[in-house]
Amino acid sequence: MHSRNDARFKLSALAIATSLALTACGGDSDHNDVGGGETPQMQRLTRIATLPLGSEATGLFLKDDGEVFTNIQHPSDANTTVDAEGNIYKFATVGVIEGADVRKPFTAVSVPETPEEKQVMRVALGRYNVLGQQGDAWAGAPQPSLGGIAVANGQALIKVSNDPDFNGWVPVSEDEGYLFTNWEDRPGGMSRLHLIRDGEGRWVVRDNDATMVDFSSVNGTWVNCFGTVSPWNTPLTSEELYFDDTIEWNSPGEGGVQDLADYLAGEINSDYDAAYPNPYDYGYIVEITDPTGTPTPVKHFSLGRYSHENSVVMPDQKTVYMSDDGSGVILFKFIADTAGDLSSGTLYAAKVKQDTVPMDAAQVGFDIEWVELASGNNAEIQSWVDEYDGITAADYVEGENSYISEQQINDWAEAKLNQDLDNSGSVAANPFGDDRVAFLESRKAAVKLGATGEFNKMEGININLKRARNGVEGDGPQAYVYVAMSDISGKMTDSNGLVQLTNEDTHCGGVFRMPLEAGYNVSRLEMVELGGPYKPDDAANTCSVEGLASPDNVAVMEDGRVLIGEDTSHHENNMVWLLDPNG
Structure with missing residues (x-):
């Protein structure tokens, strides 16, 4: 078990007695508010959880038994209310909704009203079990604490992150497994907790088996965002680059680069130039191999470099769909050369045609054509990356690019x-004689070749593996790839280009889906749930609390329903929802 030595974590005798009594009789703890005694009436959108003030819902992962991992990212440090189980939610939290099956009918949790309700995690079913909070330390853990990001040699702590994101569950048995959690920071991090279920049916961290994953073999990571677990049971963590233009990477004083330099140098406030990071080392999908042994990261350069929010591998173990977070972004696809091996294959980008221009976002649909960028493999692309080692801030000249320039990208595309x-x-002739541009500057390369770079804040993308396989290879119902866009604005709502959406509810974001076809291809993108309604006069909830606001991570059930977590300032308390597309 992890230890907390601060008095703020100690349960009062009354809280313990209340919690045990509720557990013993099968009732809900008092941070569950489900409107006692009512028969569950599932709606198109059913509220599963409301989060503490200041936090966003991250890391949605649906276990096979219907329990749900979900985290509390960067909550307000003004949250002081103690819930019935003794938890205070002013610290980033990794947790699980346990003791209930979210796939079965339940009554929605209410919108929090009192100051106390707004400061805690409230769930509609089961109980929310806090597995760990930022800064928690376990006996024997080699890293300083949960969320602690140390330098590459482990000798100094850079920071303790308060931004847990993706959860990936790798089961060993029904009552044992490993939980991998991203820490979305610069440098990035990932924790691994070895969980077992105790005699009371609760998940606990196994003694001496909690650690932060060592990324030193791949020069560290950058902003580990959402992710998935591959069909062969390895976590896939996403580097959300959010650094779209390398021209400023080695500008003196560029934010976050000093921390990366410290990571590589193995000391805080290191010589900035002596261990200057190479921008082309970051912005990829990273697979964690040997997850139940010694977790070992492998960066898949072959899947392209951009602001990866998430990747999801289809049941054929070759086709991968990837979302790109930011402004003016692109939907990507990758097809591996060999099933179960993402180290080589062909990268594609989507070119879309909107049904009509302009069009109401609530009914919008797009046809998709896939533009081939290039084929490549990790080893070859790594050799291209290495050519940019040794460039430092001393090489920076304002207005000039020390890396791949816009002109070189244009000439490659020509x-x-x-x-x-x-x-x-x-x-022009290809300035390199190879396809490095496709993999190192993937977004710009895709636009040059005709792909659509007009999407905005493209977030979680996901499927249900069983439903997808049955829908494509068997006689099951239609299966979809779901993708959330948390803020439908910018190039998506202007009067230029291929994407022109109308409807003020776009401020609240929306969830799209793509029907899976033979060979796990997709050729259609359509809106399935627009957020809102938008209520600009409501200062606390500018998007209705009865609808989505800035949907972020998603998980898909075998029956086709979708779990959605919010990352929004449009709701006073972020929420986790269950969407029934046929409701």
């Missing part, structure tokens, strides 16, 4: 298409 894209009067 050579590939045999077209004069910049109206220079001639078609």
